[in-house]
Amino acid sequence: MSEKSRPKKTKQGAVISNGMDKSVVVMVERKVRHKMYGKYIRKRVKYMAHDEANECNVGDTVLIEECRPLSKNKRWLVRTIVERAV
Numbered sequence: 604m605s606e607k608s609r610p611k612k613t614k615q616g617a618v619i620s621n622g623m624d625k626s627v628v629v630m631v632e633r634k635v636r637h638k639m640y641g642k643y644i645r646k647r648v649k650y651m652a653h654d655e656a657n658e659c660n661v662g663d664t665v666l667i668e669e670c671r672p673l674s675k676n677k678r679w680l681v682r683t684i685v686e687r688a689v
Contacts (some may be wrong), residue, residue, distance in 0.1 A: 612669045615685060618659045619649070626677060627652050627659045629667055652679040662688025 616631035629650050634643045651674075652667045659665060664686040667679040 613666055613682065614650070614679075615664065615666050616650070618661055618663045618665055620662055621654070621657075621659055625654055625657060627681065628652045629665060629666075629679070629681075644689050650679045651676045653677055654681045659684060660688055
């Protein structure tokens with residue numbers, strides 16, 4: 604059986620916690636238009652991501668990519684650090 608592999612989803616967000624070993628919490632923010640009022644609302648979701656080298660610090664902007672389940676909550680992998688925090 605040959606299954607076609609689809610491209611993996613990627614998201615960009617800010618690291619809000621790095622207190623764990625090889626794990627970070629990334630907050631991804633998106634803007635959604637309200638159906639009735641037309642106003643744009645910010646929706647935020649927190650993802651746990653695997654950071655193999657413990658490179659990420661709080662405030663860094665990172666690109667995360669979906670992967671197989673690594674633990675109970677980790678289903679994302681830190682691909683690159685887009686911007687370092689000051």
